[in-house]
Structures are given as structure tokens and as C-alpha cells.
Amino acid sequence: MKSLGSYRKSMAGMTLVELIIAGAMAAIMMTIAIPSMKTWSAKRQINAEYREIKEAFRSARDLARSNEEFPFASICPSADGTACNGTGWKDGWIVFGDLNGNGTFEDANDRIFLVQDKLSSGSLIKIEDEDRNTRSGAVTYNSNGYTSALRRFNNADAESLIVTFCNSIALGSDGNADASYARGVILAPAGIVRNTIDYDGNGTHEFPENEELTCPAS
DSSP, rough: OOOHHHHHHHHSSOOHHHHHHHHHHHHHHHHHHHHHHHHHHHHHHHHHHHHHHHHHHHHHHHHHHHOOOOOOEEEEESSSSSSOOOSSGOOOOOEEETTTTTOOOTTOOOOOEEOOOOOOEEEEEEEEEEOOOEEOOOOEETTTTTOOGGGSSOOOOOEEEEEEEETSSSSTTSSSOOGGGGGGEOOOSSSSSSEEEEEESSSSOOSSSSSOOOOOOO
């Protein structure tokens, strides 16, 4: 049985060496944990926002097919939720009944059905065709659910658009947003909306099959 004196001795404070070791271990753990938390946060943000825009495009297509009042429906970047006035898709967007199908919201003729506010800080988003031509304007669906306007965009042979999401929280070795965390939504001319996938299993999604997604610069 331990004496009271030995018990008190065993409960004495840590030595200086032990404190130094504990501090070093804590610093190492923080060094590991902080990047992991940033990566987790970036992934969570990317996944949430690309699901939102995927559902927005689906909503625009469903609106065009089902609403007899409007033969077309469009989705466009919007900075304030009242017009197609966004400088990019990360400003937010609106889905609206587009009476004449011109991809421009007009108060007298059109009606807004869905509003998305500005995306969170660090979000990066771009829309391109298969030839990597950037699209900043509206995407319009007709009453059959087709995005016929896509074939009129820059390249008559372009068949699909790709919406790519990245986040500047997760940076690669070059200091830019890490494309391995990029996620994409594919918009086909027939109106089908689907996700990109990692075809070759290297950790980065591709579209088309042999071309990896890249993150926008800003």
C-alpha cells in the first residue's frame, strides 16, 4: 500500500521535458488536423452547391415541360435575384418562365420561380461546352425539355455543357484550387442532367472520358 507521501509525489505536476513533448505532440496534431478540416469543409461545400445547381437545372427543365403559360424556361446568373445581371454563376441564379425564350428576364412577360443567393466564399464555378468554350449567359429549355440553345452557343457541334465546381479552400501544390476535389454536372441537349465521374480511377473526375476537370482561376 502506497504511503500518503508517495501518492502525493506520483500526482506531482509534469516535468519541463514532459511539457515540451506534450506541446510538440499538440503542434503536430494541429498541423495534421487543420488541413484535414479545410479539405472536409471544401468537399462539403462543393457537394452541397453542385447538388443545388443540378436541381436548379432540373427545375428549369420541368418548368418548361409542365407550365402551359410559358413555352420556355431559362436559368441565368443573377446578382440580386430579380434579373439576369450576375457577372458569373457564383453570384447566384434565377429560374424563370421565359415567354419568348430569349434567355433574358423581362418583367412584363416572364415570372421568376426559383432564386439562389450568392454562393459561399471560396466557391468557384464555371460552365463550358465540350470544346472548353466558356458560357456566362442563360441556358434555355423548350416545352419538350430540350436545351436547343446549346447547339447555337459558339460551336454548332457542341453537344453538352459541363458545370464545374471547385473551392479555393482546398489548394493544390501549384497554389490553385485542387482539381481532385472538382465535381461537375453535365447538361445534355436532350435536357438530361447527370454527374461527372472519375472514369480512370485516378481521383479526378473527367468530362469527356479522357479529359480531366479543371478549376476556374477565380
